[in-house]
Amino acid sequence: MSVLLFNLEKPELEYYFHEMVQAFEPGIKNVVAGDWDTKLTQRTIGQKIEYSLEWQDGKTFKREYQVSDKKNLEDKGIYKGYLYDFLSEYHQKKLMWGSLTGIKPVKIVQKLDAAGFSEEAIAMRLEDYYRLSHDRTRLLLNLSKIQVPFIAAGRDKIGIYIGIPLCPSKCSYCSFISTTVDRKRENLSHYFTNLLLEIEAVASLLRQKNLVVDTIYIGGGTPTVLDVWQLEKLFAVVKENFDTKNLREFTLEAGRTDTLSQEKLELAKANGVDRICLNPQSMNQATLDAVKRPCQVEDIKSFVSTVRKLGFKILNMDLIIGLAEEDANDFFSSLDQILAYQPENITIHNLSIKKGSKIKNDLGISVDDGYGEAFYQQVRQRLAQNGYDPYYLYRLKYTAGNSENIGYAKSGAEGIYNIMMMSERQTIIGIGAGATGNIYFEESDEIKKIFTVKDIKTYNERFNEILEKKCMMISEAL
Numbered sequence: 104m105s106v107l108l109f110n111l112e113k114p115e116l117e118y119y120f121h122e123m124v125q126a127f128e129p130g131i132k133n134v135v136a137g138d139w140d141t142k143l144t145q146r147t148i149g150q151k152i153e154y155s156l157e158w159q160d161g162k163t164f165k166r167e168y169q170v171s172d173k174k175n176l177e178d179k180g181i182y183k184g185y186l187y188d189f190l191s192e193y194h195q196k197k198l199m200w201g202s203l204t205g206i207k208p209v210k211i212v213q214k215l216d217a218a219g220f221s222e223e224a225i226a227m228r229l230e231d232y233y234r235l236s237h238d239r240t241r242l243l244l245n246l247s248k249i250q251v252p253f254i255a256a257g258r259d260k261i262g263i264y265i266g267i268p269l270c271p272s273k274c275s276y277c278s279f280i281s282t283t284v285d286r287k288r289e290n291l292s293h294y295f296t297n298l299l300l301e302i303e304a305v306a307s308l309l310r311q312k313n314l315v316v317d318t319i320y321i322g323g324g325t326p327t328v329l330d331v332w333q334l335e336k337l338f339a340v341v342k343e344n345f346d347t348k349n350l351r352e353f354t355l356e357a358g359r360t361d362t363l364s365q366e367k368l369e370l371a372k373a374n375g376v377d378r379i380c381l382n383p384q385s386m387n388q389a390t391l392d393a394v395k396r397p398c399q400v401e402d403i404k405s406f407v408s409t410v411r412k413l414g415f416k417i418l419n420m421d422l423i424i425g426l427a428e429e430d431a432n433d434f435f436s437s438l439d440q441i442l443a444y445q446p447e448n449i450t451i452h453n454l455s456i457k458k459g460s461k462i463k464n465d466l467g468i469s470v471d472d473g474y475g476e477a478f479y480q481q482v483r484q485r486l487a488q489n490g491y492d493p494y495y496l497y498r499l500k501y502t503a504g505n506s507e508n509i510g511y512a513k514s515g516a517e518g519i520y521n522i523m524m525m526s527e528r529q530t531i532i533g534i535g536a537g538a539t540g541n542i543y544f545e546e547s548d549e550i551k552k553i554f555t556v557k558d559i560k561t562y563n564e565r566f567n568e569i570l571e572k573k574c575m576m577i578s579e580a581l
């Protein structure tokens with residue numbers, strides 16, 4: 104692999120350079136000292152920013168950019184923007200997201216909106232300053248517009264996330280920290296006991312602060328790996344401890360059909376769950392088998408009809424682009440099959456390969472496999488033709504397509520928890536191993552993240568200490 108050396112006059116730009124270089128060449132190794140194949144130099148001369156690439160054989164590629172206002176030399180984003188121009192010219196390629204590498208781009212629009220910028224001014228900022236394509240600019244503006252009323256209605260309330268990071272087995276592509284339930288289900292049982300204690304302790308803190316619960320999300324892992332009596336107990340503890348009368352949404356992830364039964368779904372419905380996630384990932388049986396996801400397509404179909412019969416308000420279905428050997432046609436075949444069920448939400452992820460997964464290739468899906476811009480446009484078009492609009496989005500770092508994951512919804516059926524979590528404009532309390540919370544401070548429009556230890560073993564072994572520390576952090580922050 105070729106090595107790129109950063110030779111920066113402003114070392115504080117290193118992270119920005121790393122992100123921009125990776126966006127053009129995912130996986131390239133960049134260093135700040137030692138051997139190199141290519142050297143990237145940044146200099147500032149008066150009001151000129153200069154970038155150059157240099158190779159061991161003496162070849163160079165150099166450009167300079169005139170900054171109109173001296174004050175702009177203090178702004179790291181200006182350097183990143185010109186670095187984008189420089190690399191874009193060198194690679195002869197434009198990126199749809201321009202110089203934007205953050206994972207929550209909608210937040211930029213919402214901050215500008217809150218600061219009083221008009222839609223036109225926001226669009227200009229996105230296209231001129233961040234070099235965003237017109238398409239992604241429109242996507243962000245439309246998405247932000249959909250989110251605004253949901254955010255406004257939930258700002259002074261809180262969301263609750265309850266995490267069950269356990270699964271009956273590990274899907275081979277999975278990059279989440281999720282533990283496999285052991286043969287005697289002891290790790291699950293131990294975790295479950297502690298989780299209930301954490302719910303009680305945290306809820307008691309929240310009651311003291313008179314906070315109104317807006318959404319509840321029980322996620323995983325696979326929460327439906329719990330036995331029927333455990334699920335029943337969980338719902339009872341949730342109801343006893345949280346005032347649910349003002350809930351706008353109650354989600355249960357019921358991702359894998361091998362953990363599902365009519366009884367569990369009935370229980371969820373009877374306890375107020377109104378959004379249920381049944382995640383095929385692919386509707387191609389050979390793909391599910393190849394990625395060791397022990398779900399039968401026939402079962403997915405039959406549980407969709409159970410969910411419909413029981414009358415849940417929202418059915419969400421997740422798909423992943425690029426699983427196993429799938430190409431664009433395979434993806435559209437899955438998409439068309441789930442479109443036939445008209446789920447209220449469809450969430451489309453790009454396969455991302457992180458350290459935790461069992462797949463070796465570390466770049467995820469590739470444009471060379473037919474997953475270029477035309478493919479993404481076609482996905483959006485197909486969904487639009489069927490009445491779905493993008494309502495939340497987050498981006499992935501360091502992927503070949505530098506792409507985005509998008510949640511689609513039929514109008515009025517948007518997933519509220521997802522919007523609130525991504526907008527970072529509401530306090531979200533995360534309960535359980537791996538759960539992340541956001542404490543929102545309205546005056547500064549900022550959040551403080553509260554993390555919980557990720558692995559079940561540590562959570563179980565050091566539960567009292569973890570709980571005490573967490574309660575202290577929450578009560579100090581609230």
Ligand SMILES: C[S@@+](CC[C@H](N)C(=O)[O-])C[C@H]1O[C@@H](n2cnc3c(N)ncnc32)[C@H](O)[C@@H]1O
Pocket residue numbers: 276277278279323324325356357358359382384421422423452453454455456457460
């Ligand atoms: C946190 S997971 C929880 C859902 C549940 N565990 C399941 O697998 O159905 C949420 C979603 O992330 C997506 N996902 C999981 N692993 C992924 C990966 N390696 N790359 C991209 N998306 C992934 C899947 O679509 C999954 O439904």
Ligand code: SF4
Pocket residue numbers: 269270272273274277278279281323324325358359
């Ligand atoms: S993909 Fe979902 S179900 Fe599969 S192991 Fe990961 S968290 Fe569990």
